[in-house]
Amino acid sequence: MAADAPAAFFSYCREDSDFALRLAEDLKAAGANVWIDQLDIEPGMPWDREVEEALAACARLLVILSPVSVKSDNVRDEVSFALSKQKRVIPVLYRECDVPFRLARLQHIDFRSDYDRGLKALLKALGVEQSPQPVAPAQPEATKAGQPAVLDGFERQLTAEHERILNERRVAVEQAVAEVERRAAEQARLEEERKQAVERARLEQEQGKAAEKARLEQEERGRLATLAAAEKAQLEQKESERKQAVEQARLEQERRASQERVRQEEIERQRIAAKEQRRLEQEGTQQPTAPGPALRSQLPVWGKAVIGSCGILIIALLIWWASRRPSSEQAAKAQARIETIGATASGPSNRSLGVTLIIYQYSTPEDRQILVEAFQRGSNIGLVNALGKLKAVGHLSMPGTLGLDVSYISAIPTSTGRKIRFITNRQLMFGEEYTDSPSHHPNLTAGEFELSDQDMNKSTGVLYPTAQLGIDADGQLSINPQGDPWRLGNVTDRGRAPVGEAARIEAIDASTMQFGKSFGISLVIYQYSTPADRSILVDAFRKGSNQGLLNALGRMKAVGHLSMPGTLGLDVSYVNVVPTSTGRKILFVTNRQLLFGEAYPDSPAQRPGLTAGEIDLNDQDMSKSTGLLYPTAQFGIDGTGQLSIDPLNLWRLSDIIDWKGTPSGN
Numbered sequence: 001m002a003a004d005a006p007a008a009f010f011s012y013c014r015e016d017s018d019f020a021l022r023l024a025e026d027l028k029a030a031g032a033n034v035w036i037d038q039l040d041i042e043p044g045m046p047w048d049r050e051v052e053e054a055l056a057a058c059a060r061l062l063v064i065l066s067p068v069s070v071k072s073d074n075v076r077d078e079v080s081f082a083l084s085k086q087k088r089v090i091p092v093l094y095r096e097c098d099v100p101f102r103l104a105r106l107q108h109i110d111f112r113s114d115y116d117r118g119l120k121a122l123l124k125a126l127g128v129e130q131s132p133q134p135v136a137p138a139q140p141e142a143t144k145a146g147q148p149a150v151l152d153g154f155e156r157q158l159t160a161e162h163e164r165i166l167n168e169r170r171v172a173v174e175q176a177v178a179e180v181e182r183r184a185a186e187q188a189r190l191e192e193e194r195k196q197a198v199e200r201a202r203l204e205q206e207q208g209k210a211a212e213k214a215r216l217e218q219e220e221r222g223r224l225a226t227l228a229a230a231e232k233a234q235l236e237q238k239e240s241e242r243k244q245a246v247e248q249a250r251l252e253q254e255r256r257a258s259q260e261r262v263r264q265e266e267i268e269r270q271r272i273a274a275k276e277q278r279r280l281e282q283e284g285t286q287q288p289t290a291p292g293p294a295l296r297s298q299l300p301v302w303g304k305a306v307i308g309s310c311g312i313l314i315i316a317l318l319i320w321w322a323s324r325r326p327s328s329e330q331a332a333k334a335q336a337r338i339e340t341i342g343a344t345a346s347g348p349s350n351r352s353l354g355v356t357l358i359i360y361q362y363s364t365p366e367d368r369q370i371l372v373e374a375f376q377r378g379s380n381i382g383l384v385n386a387l388g389k390l391k392a393v394g395h396l397s398m399p400g401t402l403g404l405d406v407s408y409i410s411a412i413p414t415s416t417g418r419k420i421r422f423i424t425n426r427q428l429m430f431g432e433e434y435t436d437s438p439s440h441h442p443n444l445t446a447g448e449f450e451l452s453d454q455d456m457n458k459s460t461g462v463l464y465p466t467a468q469l470g471i472d473a474d475g476q477l478s479i480n481p482q483g484d485p486w487r488l489g490n491v492t493d494r495g496r497a498p499v500g501e502a503a504r505i506e507a508i509d510a511s512t513m514q515f516g517k518s519f520g521i522s523l524v525i526y527q528y529s530t531p532a533d534r535s536i537l538v539d540a541f542r543k544g545s546n547q548g549l550l551n552a553l554g555r556m557k558a559v560g561h562l563s564m565p566g567t568l569g570l571d572v573s574y575v576n577v578v579p580t581s582t583g584r585k586i587l588f589v590t591n592r593q594l595l596f597g598e599a600y601p602d603s604p605a606q607r608p609g610l611t612a613g614e615i616d617l618n619d620q621d622m623s624k625s626t627g628l629l630y631p632t633a634q635f636g637i638d639g640t641g642q643l644s645i646d647p648l649n650l651w652r653l654s655d656i657i658d659w660k661g662t663p664s665g666n
Helices: 014-029 047-057 073-084 115-125 141-146 148-289 293-298 301-324 328-335 365-389 531-555
Strands: 008-011 060-065 088-093 339-346 352-359 394-397 404-413 417-424 444-452 460-471 477-481 486-496 506-514 517-525 560-563 570-579 583-590 610-618 626-637 643-647 651-660
Touching (some): 008 014, 047 073, 352 404, 352 417, 365 460, 394 417, 506 610, 517 570, 531 570, 583 643
Antiparallel strands (some): 352 394, 394 404, 404 417, 460 477, 460 486, 610 626
């Protein structure tokens, strides 16, 4: 009987709950021993534990197959567990679907078309004995004989009632199936409409993205075209300005060459005139004795001695005068002076830049008188014009600019040192190095240094990027700032540079980005090293390796100076220039190692290494010039006899500007 048969576990998907619940109720009503979670889990019991215990206890598994259940992970897990435990699995085909491979070989019970027939088959599979048609109880012979018609009528009534119930049940099942199919069709229709709406939204979104992408690409092409046109115009303008600058430089060089030729011709004429004058004077001293030996013989001995002494005295005076008269080259050397002052400028926006003031010579009282008269005639404009006509007496270097020629420099003694006031010939403009053209503005740039000879750490200064000028009551230039001044700190004064037989000046400015800040670097070249200097270094390296080379560099005369804010600067012991296809490569080596912060205790670094650098100058396009600075390096000699550098670290140099030469002295 059903009570003794093993229990059967219902495995189904929640979407098939209506069918599974109905089937379980019908099976239970027919006496089948089945377990389903919706009917057999009591309230308050843990659902997952009850399911596991029932699945383990039941000997059979009824799996409801439908398109949803065959894809359910829970149903697959329950079937796998039953098969692994050798339990009997009975597939119940509820709707058309792809039967899983592991269940395809098992005989299934089909409920798709006829529920009642499927129910009977399932009851039989579960071992439930179905009751036969009700039969009237046996009656005594007397009763049977007396009531045959009554019994037949009762049996017919029971049969009709049973058929009616079966028909009603069949109709109810068909209606339920039709309702389920209708709901499924409605759900499928809604799902299809939802998918179509999602697809339409996706297509619209993709079309919108495609349109936006096309618009952005069109805008980007327009922007690139505009930038290309602007860059082309800028390059054409820059090329035109460069050609004008080259032409002006050529004309200026020709003018200077012409002036030099005129000066040399004038010197030669003066030399010839002096020679002719000496000849005439000599001839004049000899004319009194020209009459011949008869006249000389008539003079007494003391007269002859006096005449000879006078001649010797005149010749000695002429020789002394000629030796005391300086040549133009000696005058230029005597007047050539170099003084380099470095500082760090701090602007209103907390921007720090390196500033280098190179002084060729100080202005004379005659220069000051020229400026006073120009101011009296034309006020500030007259003063600006006069400054533009004066010969440069210095140069102001600052990263991001083309630098400025300094037209006037005065030194005023103070109780602790000197006050140096300098005025340029135009206004400082940042960014002009990129257009390679100086600014043209009625304002000028000026500044002051308060140098303390007792303690250089107390030296200060002020830079006025934009200023107008005037003359005070003492006849000194007065500065009227037109904007916020820049404070100058870390002031270092390197004094005057040596002037030798081949003295020259070439200043190279550059910038480097280190420690998150921009530093200005200025290399001032007094003269290039000679082959004899190189031979000295080669011999020193062969005798003492790197240490011998360091000692030799420390003993050599300075041929340049390297300035950088925050340091005391470095004397350059060796400068070599090598021609390249586009310009020159300059190699420089200092006499010690660069050390930041040494400007504050005012004591140079004592390190075994040195500082060196290389600058590749492009004479065709200065913006393409590059360079490297080696703050710490050791050296050697390569196979060609050149200095070789073994850097321990390197800094890249940019914004390079080359100032070739300085104005010669008068």
